[in-house]
Amino acid sequence: MTDKPKSHGRLAMRPTLQPRSLMDAPELRGSWVAKVITLFPEAFPGVLGESLTGRALKHGAWRLETIDLRPFGEGKHRNVDDTPAGGGAGMVLRADVLSRALDRAAEGTPADRARWPVVYLSPRGRRFDQATARRWSRAEGITMLCGRFEGVDERVLEEYGIEEVSLGDFVLTGGEIAAQAMIDATVRLRPGILGNAASTEExxxxxxxxxxxxxxxxxxxxxxxxxxxxxxxxxxxxxxxxxxxxxxxxxxxxxxxxxxxxxxx
Structure with a gap:
């Protein structure tokens, strides 16, 4: 049995006869949701828990859900990666492991990518900009996949129609820092987060x-x-x-x- 996603922010609870320990993470009605698949869930909320984004998170204006990739791994040691096909340095995150995490993240979300983008933080992706943040802020939420090592199996990107986005023309050790930066840029565009709409216009x-x-x-x-x-x-x-x-x-x-x-x- 895999670990449950860890949620941050106020939750809108719904009556149920199921024991709470068997429930999926409760939904936060009417608020933007960021689901982050990562090997380091303890890295969140990080800076997102501070200042205006942190206050908005605390009061339920948006919700952050981390999904630990490790429990979806293979075998006794929960392996999530393997050597690159064709040889080469480093390790690659496995498609079968990633698919299980992505399926979990997709529960309760719309299939329409305009309503719910699914993003892989990748140095080869299209560069993140204000227009992208604005587009994401108009969605209902987003799922972000944080890579590690030499990247992820290409087949999972193709199968799930995942959008690749880069924070800039440099390489990080993983996608967690990029995810936090992009979430911050997106959340602050949501109505009521900054408290002054003119701030985002100027x-x-x-x-x-x-x-x-x-x-x-x-x-x-x-x-x-x-x-x-x-x-x-x-x-x-x-x-x-x-x-x-x-x-x-x-x-x-x-x-x-x-x-x-x-x-x-």
Whole structure:
């Protein structure tokens, strides 16, 4: 018998005659759910349990469920990996082991990938961006598969129609850090999480540009004053200054984003 997924966040309980020890994890009605398949469930919630995402998790605005891959392993030692077919270094996560975990994660979720994406955190995947976070935030939830070692058997990616997504052009030892970063970026776009919808509209990448510089008190610090326009009270001038700064920073730091913005893509 496999271990039950570990859930974080307030649960909406439903009456049942089954003993609680035999129940699947109770559903959290109306809230976005992240299911994470991992060999290191103790790594969660990690930073997701802090600040605004942590408060929202505690109050049930979203739910995190970790599914430990190890109990789905083969044999006495619950092996989850084997040597690469054709030879090579490292180990590869087995398709049969992964399929059992994915089937468990799929229980109670819609098959429509638009409503419930299934994602493998992979350095060869399409790069994660704000548009992806926005798309995921509009779904009912997401299942994330955290890889380890040399990756996963390709057949399971094909069989389950899994979307491969990369945090960036570098390699991590596993997908857990990437999963937390992507979940954070997604959860904060959900209604009511930040408490101020304007925050997500004005920040970097929301308009395709990097964010303008920010300032606060004191008015002067170590001989560096706040730009006078920001203290003028002229909202039109402030908006124009911020736009110009966003364009300037984007051109200088991210010419790829600037070219995309200019082309209207």
């Amino acid at each position: 920040e970097s990448h929301a308009s395709g540009l990097l964010e303008h510089p920010q300032y606060t008190r004191p008015a002067e610090w170590r001989g560096r004053p706040i730009p006078p326009v920001l203290l003028s009270g002229n909202h039109a001038a402030i908006e124009q200054w911020r736009r110009e700064q966003s364009e300037k920073i984007t051109r200088e730091r991210r010419p790829d984003l600037w070219n995309k913005h200019e082309s209207g893509d």
